[in-house]
Amino acid sequence: MKKLLAVLTVVLFLAACTPAKAKEVTIKFLNYSSNGGQEATLTAMVDAFEVANPLIKVEVETLGYADYFTQLATRVAGGQAPDVFELNIENFRAYADKGAIAELDLSKFDISKIQPTTLKAFQIGTKQYGLPTKFSNVVLIYNKDLFDQAGVAYPTSSWTWAEELAAAQKIRALGTDIYGVFRPIQTWEFYKTVVQNGGSMMNADQSAFTLNSAQNVEALEIMIARINTTNVTPTTEQLGGMGDWDLFKSGRLGMIVTGIWAFNDFATNCDFAWDIAVEPGIKNHATHFFSDAVVVSKDSKVIAAATAFAAFLSGSPEAALLRANANWDLPVALTDEVIAAFKAVVPPANKQAVFDSLNYLVMPPSLEKFGAVADDLQIYLSKAIAGELTAKEALDQAQALISGKY
Amino acid sequence: MKIMENKARFYIMLFLVPSILGFIVFSLIPMISALYLSFTNWDVIGGAPDIIGFKNFIDIFKSVEFYRVMTNTMKFISLYIPGILVSSLLLALMFNRTMKSVAAFRVLLFIPVLTSWIAGSIIWKSILSGQYGMLNNLLAIVGIHGPAWLTDPKWAMISIVMVSIWKDLGFFSLIIFGGLRSIDRTLYEAAKIDGANAFQILRKITIPLVTPTLFFVLVTTIINSFQLFPQIMVMTAGGPMGATQVMVERIYTYGFRYFEMGYASALAIVLLIIIVTVTLIQMVLQKKWVFYE
Amino acid sequence: MNKNLKLKDGSVFFVLAGLTIVSLVPFLWMISTSFKGAGALMSIPIEWIPKEVTFASYVKIFTKLPFMKSLFNSILVSVSSTLLTIFSASLAAFVFAKFDFKYKNLLFTLFLASMMIPIQVTGIPIFIILMKFGLINSYVGVILPTIFNVFGIFLLRQYMKNISNDFIEAAFMDGASFFQVYWKVIIPMSIVPITTLLVVNFMNYWNDYFWPLIILTDPNKMTLPVLLSKLNTQYTTEVNTLMAGSLVSMIPILVVYAFAQKYFIRGIQEGGIK
Numbered sequence: 001m002k003k004l005l006a007v008l009t010v011v012l013f014l015a016a017c018t019p020a021k022a023k024e025v026t027i028k029f030l031n032y033s034s035n036g037g038q039e040a041t042l043t044a045m046v047d048a049f050e051v052a053n054p055l056i057k058v059e060v061e062t063l064g065y066a067d068y069f070t071q072l073a074t075r076v077a078g079g080q081a082p083d084v085f086e087l088n089i090e091n092f093r094a095y096a097d098k099g100a101i102a103e104l105d106l107s108k109f110d111i112s113k114i115q116p117t118t119l120k121a122f123q124i125g126t127k128q129y130g131l132p133t134k135f136s137n138v139v140l141i142y143n144k145d146l147f148d149q150a151g152v153a154y155p156t157s158s159w160t161w162a163e164e165l166a167a168a169q170k171i172r173a174l175g176t177d178i179y180g181v182f183r184p185i186q187t188w189e190f191y192k193t194v195v196q197n198g199g200s201m202m203n204a205d206q207s208a209f210t211l212n213s214a215q216n217v218e219a220l221e222i223m224i225a226r227i228n229t230t231n232v233t234p235t236t237e238q239l240g241g242m243g244d245w246d247l248f249k250s251g252r253l254g255m256i257v258t259g260i261w262a263f264n265d266f267a268t269n270c271d272f273a274w275d276i277a278v279e280p281g282i283k284n285h286a287t288h289f290f291s292d293a294v295v296v297s298k299d300s301k302v303i304a305a306a307t308a309f310a311a312f313l314s315g316s317p318e319a320a321l322l323r324a325n326a327n328w329d330l331p332v333a334l335t336d337e338v339i340a341a342f343k344a345v346v347p348p349a350n351k352q353a354v355f356d357s358l359n360y361l362v363m364p365p366s367l368e369k370f371g372a373v374a375d376d377l378q379i380y381l382s383k384a385i386a387g388e389l390t391a392k393e394a395l396d397q398a399q400a401l402i403s404g405k406y
Numbered sequence: 407m408k409i410m411e412n413k414a415r416f417y418i419m420l421f422l423v424p425s426i427l428g429f430i431v432f433s434l435i436p437m438i439s440a441l442y443l444s445f446t447n448w449d450v451i452g453g454a455p456d457i458i459g460f461k462n463f464i465d466i467f468k469s470v471e472f473y474r475v476m477t478n479t480m481k482f483i484s485l486y487i488p489g490i491l492v493s494s495l496l497l498a499l500m501f502n503r504t505m506k507s508v509a510a511f512r513v514l515l516f517i518p519v520l521t522s523w524i525a526g527s528i529i530w531k532s533i534l535s536g537q538y539g540m541l542n543n544l545l546a547i548v549g550i551h552g553p554a555w556l557t558d559p560k561w562a563m564i565s566i567v568m569v570s571i572w573k574d575l576g577f578f579s580l581i582i583f584g585g586l587r588s589i590d591r592t593l594y595e596a597a598k599i600d601g602a603n604a605f606q607i608l609r610k611i612t613i614p615l616v617t618p619t620l621f622f623v624l625v626t627t628i629i630n631s632f633q634l635f636p637q638i639m640v641m642t643a644g645g646p647m648g649a650t651q652v653m654v655e656r657i658y659t660y661g662f663r664y665f666e667m668g669y670a671s672a673l674a675i676v677l678l679i680i681i682v683t684v685t686l687i688q689m690v691l692q693k694k695w696v697f698y699e
Numbered sequence: 700m701n702k703n704l705k706l707k708d709g710s711v712f713f714v715l716a717g718l719t720i721v722s723l724v725p726f727l728w729m730i731s732t733s734f735k736g737a738g739a740l741m742s743i744p745i746e747w748i749p750k751e752v753t754f755a756s757y758v759k760i761f762t763k764l765p766f767m768k769s770l771f772n773s774i775l776v777s778v779s780s781t782l783l784t785i786f787s788a789s790l791a792a793f794v795f796a797k798f799d800f801k802y803k804n805l806l807f808t809l810f811l812a813s814m815m816i817p818i819q820v821t822g823i824p825i826f827i828i829l830m831k832f833g834l835i836n837s838y839v840g841v842i843l844p845t846i847f848n849v850f851g852i853f854l855l856r857q858y859m860k861n862i863s864n865d866f867i868e869a870a871f872m873d874g875a876s877f878f879q880v881y882w883k884v885i886i887p888m889s890i891v892p893i894t895t896l897l898v899v900n901f902m903n904y905w906n907d908y909f910w911p912l913i914i915l916t917d918p919n920k921m922t923l924p925v926l927l928s929k930l931n932t933q934y935t936t937e938v939n940t941l942m943a944g945s946l947v948s949m950i951p952i953l954v955v956y957a958f959a960q961k962y963f964i965r966g967i968q969e970g971g972i973k
Contacts, residue, residue: 035933036929036931036935061916062929063912064929065932066928066931067928070658071913073450073662073665074823074826075913075916076450076451077451077823077826077827078823078835080830080835094449095451098451098453236554236557236646237554237558259934261934265935369664371663372663375659379647382646382647401470414877415800417877418794418798418800421791421794422791422806424787424790425790425810425846426806427846427847428843428846429810429813429847431828432821432825432828432847433816433821434809435824435828436816436820436828437813439821439824440821440824450823500715503711505712508715509960511715511716512960513957513960514723515715515719517722517723517949517953518722518725520902520952520956521726521945521949522906523906524927524945525729525942525945528936528941528942529725529729532938533728540728572725580895584891584895618858622853622854626850626853629814633817635817653817654819657819658819661820667823670819670820671820678812678815681812682811685815686808689808698861
């Protein structure tokens with residue numbers, strides 16, 4: 001027994017004396033946005049990070065978008081969350097509210113170059129829970145050839161829905177299957193459009209829904225009239241299951257309000273001239289904003305290393321430039337170099353509109369259950385388009401259901 | 407059967423061990439977890455769940471949505487079950503003929519079954535799209551103006567039924583065909599000698615003897631109907647206007663999109679009770695029509 | 700009589716041929732789509748046959764994606780799962796079909812009930828159980844849950860019920876052991892449903908992607924459906940590549956089916972069922 005103790009003591013002593021070599025840590029990173037074409041760019045970013053941080057190794061796992069969130073939720077529930085993972089703005093709120101992700105200590109990192117709206121989008125109160133990596137907004141994309149044929153002047157950043165409609169009607173008149181403008185009618189479009197009309201989905205402190213306010217009803221009426229009255233926007237039947245992008249690419253749509261992520265696709269697949277402008281508003285400008293962020297799991301055992309990696313992907317000029325050169329959305333670290341690289345890729349020629357639009361970004365109500373609210377509201381919006389309900393009836397009923405439920 | 411009762415008891419247990427173990431670990435425990443979760447407000451990604459009693463169940467029965475979902479499911483069942491039963495039985499009877507080419511048809515008609523639901527649904531979504539889809543282009547040739555199959559609330563569920571029958575027909579006809587093949591051929595010869603005509607043989611011999619298989623098909627298709635999921639997710643995602651919202655689609659949406667796993671579990675328990683009830687009724691009724699040798 | 704029968708065969712042929720064409724149209728559309736370039740997918744009027752046939756999608760799946768590795772993983776997982784399922788289900792089905800024991804009906808009803816809870820709800824508890832066993836990121840974690848297959852038990856039971864008791868009693872009289880009766884009498888006589896089960900399970904496991912997606916986190920262990928699901932990117936779905944991949948991944952199941960189908964008929968002729 002004594003002998004055994006002696007041996008143990010020696011072993012422990014030896015173990016304690018081994019020089020404290022700085023330990024190499026490995027972090028796991030789960031993402032969806034590099035899938036389908038940007039894997040190499042992400043690898044380049046990881047390589048750059050590992051060179052700068054030789055003691056941190058990053059294991060990347062990339063999943064398809066369709067199942068990413070199911071997968072992620074299962075792993076988080078099973079206590080197997082990756083150290084760093086990607087979240088879109090819709091899911092960020094839920095993960096933060098439910099305490100699945102860590103508040104980030106960014107004191108050691110340079111986040112000064114990050115575009116402020118995107119940084120703010122991933123805060124709860126004043127606490128930073130996620131770091132944006134890339135973002136995109138929405139602009140008006142127009143078919144120059146159709147504008148020329150109809151003899152209408154090109155859109156400018158001072159346009160409102162009135163000028164947009166006038167142009168759309170002239171383009172619509174060019175042919176039975178040529179349409180003027182496309183803006184979908186769904187919740188995600190609705191919250192923005194009501195802001196353009198001076199309304200909003202919720203009151204200022206977000207304590208109550210104001211779905212059926214006079215401004216909102218008016219905005220919905222304007223949206224629906226474009227389909228059912230002037231028909232400058234095709235009905236679902238006329239669209240016939242064809243995607244809005246496909247309609248534009250086929251050269252039969254004058255204007256489309258959509259995300260800047262369409263640029264790559266349109267540049268390759270449109271055989272006509274096109275350009276962009278700031279999205280027209282009804283009374284005010286307001287435009288969408290989407291962003292993807294990286295977050296750190298609260299269960300991670302290597303939070304410091306994980307945070308360093310997240311900060312690198314988000315705020316570092318190296319990662320931003322790699323992203324800009326690969327045409328992978330807009331990096332959030334908007335250095336002059338990055339802006340120049342982004343503008344260098346044409347069409348569209350008027351890329352300044354993308355940056356001008358940053359002044360008008362609106363965000364959906366910051367509501368944990370916004371996804372469920374959106375789905376419920378969608379049903380009433382569809383009923384209004386189908387003519388089963390008037391805009392007022394639809395919003396009254398939606399207001400009654402949604403304020404009772406959430 | 408009562409052979410060597412005591413010895414048999416040991417082997418019965420032994421033979422059941424793999425399934426019972428699998429059942430306990432991969433079914434019973436998860437089912438009990440689901441039952442427990444149905445009384446909680448578990449949000450999947452957050453911390454430990456709180457017990458909230460029957461709130462989830464009360465919410466379910468008070469919601470408009472639940473009745474819409476049930477109506478949708480009933481609509482599916484009332485079209486799909488007769489459709490698949492009759493068509494697979496007819497197809498199986500054709501498969502059962504002593505015709506050379508029949509083997510080739512059996513392989514070819516099985517191809518939809520082999521296609522994954524994901525690929526199959528994506529293809530059908532494009533075929534069924536209103537104005538530019540293949541189906542409406544074909545109908546236009548014969549002068550029919552086809553509806554917007556997946557975006558018109560009146561047609562969406564019918565389209566789902568159509569696609570489901572397309573996918574399942576090869577499978578269930580094969581199962582019934584298997585049942586037909588196991589019928590003793592001497593019975594047919596005896597009936598022919600007795601001068602029975604083809605219809606009489608069908609009614610008095612074929613149909614009764616294939617009832618165990620038909621029972622199997624009925625139980626399975628009804629369970630499948632309540633669990634309708636991948637085709638809905640890809641083709642309509644529950645729309646238009648909730649016309650194709652069904653139970654499993656709701657369970658998925660609540661559990662993984664809204665992070666309300668407690669509510670989703672309660673929905674699953676309600677679904678379980680419904681299916682068990684329906685299946686038990688079928689088990690009782692089978693004595694009236696299913697014929698075991 | 701003879702003439703009559705021939706005429707009927709003719710009309711049956713006609714019906715079957717018509718039905719086959721209708722069933723295969725979507726499949727032909729898949730093939731056509733897989734040979735289209737990205738631009739031709741949504742062209743108006745629709746291109747029934749691609750104007751420009753391109754093999755780009757097929758080239759992509761074999762060169763840009765780890766297709767062969769995933770193919771191997773899929774074969775490994777599907778074959779093992781299928782064998783495990785058939786083994787455990789046939790044992791249980793034999794007992795349920797031919798013997799009475801206490802709580803038999805209760806047990807069978809419980810089994811059936813378990814078929815009715817959707818994976819969307821039991822998924823997370825099963826994931827946690829597998830995690831406790833240390834089976835995350837292992838093939839065993841995907842294969843093991845297939846040991847319990849109610850569908851298989853139910854299907855085999857329905858057939859085995861119709862096997863005459865005389866065969867079993869005779870075998871026991873000859874001094875056969877319990878296991879010998881199962882292996883030498885029941886299994887050969889159940890070749891038809893077992894082949895059906897083989898095809899169905901192989902196909903289900905081949906196409907399944909919920910489990911492999913969640914359990915196998917190492918990209919080297921990815922199965923085919925998981926690989927194909929990656930063709931859904933954030934903004935677009937590469938439909939043509941997806942179709943090419945789905946078609947190629949169907950070939951193994953078609954082979955299994957074509958083989959099983961032959962064996963299936965032979966099993967009927969050679970087995971005890973006349």
